[in-house]
Amino acid sequence: MSDHTEGFYRHGLSRMLGRSTTEHGRVASPLELLFDLVFAAAFGVLGTQFAHGIAIGEMMPALGAFAFGGAAIIWAWINYSWFASAFDTDDWAFRLMTMLQMAGVIVLAIGLAPMFESLEHGEPIANQVMVAGYIVMRVAMIGQWLRAARSAEHRSTALTYVVCIAIAQVGWVIVAWVPMTLQATLVAAALCWVVELLGPILAERRAANGSTPWHPHHIAERYSLLAIITLGETVIGTIAAAQEVTAEEGWSANSIVVIAAGIAMTFAVWWTYFLLPSAPILEVHRRRAFVWGYGHAVLFLAIVAVGASLHLIGYVFDPEVHLSTVTVVSCLAASVIVYSLALYAIHAWLTREPTKNIGLQLPGVLLPALAIVLAVAGLPLWLCLLVVLAGPVGVVVAYETGGWRGVDAQLRRAVAVGPTVGA
Structure with missing residues (x-):
């Protein structure tokens, strides 16, 4: 009876060896659906703030804040989803890391309103709370990739992801907490995004079979x-x-x-x-x-x-x-x-x-x-x-x-x- 039960329930940790790209019947997991809920809430805050900014006559500041906040939300979701497609073990460590990322999304959503208001009032960008939530999500992603790096087949790719994400997060800390002019902030943020976007391209080129094993x-x-x-x-x-x-x-x-x-x-x-x-x-x-x-x-x-x-x-x-x-x-x-x-x-x-x-x-x-x-x-x-x-x-x-x-x-x-x- 115990052997039969162990066939249905996972216990302990599983090695992140990469999942099959041809796995039959692969669909979104209950954890992924739960993960998506916080993004639904974040998009709700983003859309409401965008509409309010336009309604009060601050079209361009609202548009800039919308693009910046929306890019952060979507990019965090994209990174998690591709990683989960390739390496989801659904063990307790993976679940807790996912919960940490969900907490980061909530913090990011809380920080959207101050960021919109600062731009609408012509003040320095108040993006500290939003960036803090984003960094929480990305640091959790580093933890996930470090687990994947224990597999010899994916070590080089996983460590490349770790390095690129870490460099970008140092940049975001500078963007959020080092006093800069608006122009300097925009330039620094653009450089951070370049690192963020290039990271997966550089990492996937080092993958053994041309890419990580996403389905x-x-x-x-x-x-x-x-x-x-x-x-x-x-x-x-x-x-x-x-x-x-x-x-x-x-x-x-x-x-x-x-x-x-x-x-x-x-x-x-x-x-x-x-x-x-x-x-x-x-x-x-x-x-x-x-x-x-x-x-x-x-x-x-x-x-x-x-x-x-x-x-x-x-x-x-x-x-x-x-x-x-x-x-x-x-x-x-x-x-x-x-x-x-x-x-x-x-x-x-x-x-x-x-x-x-x-x-x-x-x-x-x-x-x-x-x-x-x-x-x-x-x-x-x-x-x-x-x-x-x-x-x-x-x-x-x-x-x-x-x-x-x-x-x-x-x-x-x-x-x-x-x-x-x-x-």
């Missing part, structure tokens, strides 16, 4: 789950806007349009994201994973920005806030355009056919741009909102009415080619 279907699922989490911000933005509209007007045509358009936008963005499955291509062309993975950072930020822009609609009806229709429509349209372009670029990179399905993507760019023109011309908010919505909806309609054949052919050609050097 293509598992990592594709992890990214799709984060896309769904960021889409939660569009639901939150819709609710926030609808509450403000109904508080001022009751259940009116405006409130109905806001709710309908917000939910339709969420569904349309979700639909377009899953037009092209990534896992079959990543399975064959593992070298395409870097651009695919990094490119998602822009896509995720764009989705959060869509949610924040939907939140802005409520501010239009707030008598204490003077926010124009042009500003709201421009923010929403720009977010949808960036999302559409990022999605197209990711699909083009995976399939190596950058022009084949461009007709499917055009509505996602042209119609939101038209909505900005209509807003400047003085047309009502509800109409402009529907025109922006028509962008991703148009992509869905084009796909479902026959465009799927072209996408399916692209996928088949990409998989049929087989792995090639540098592909």
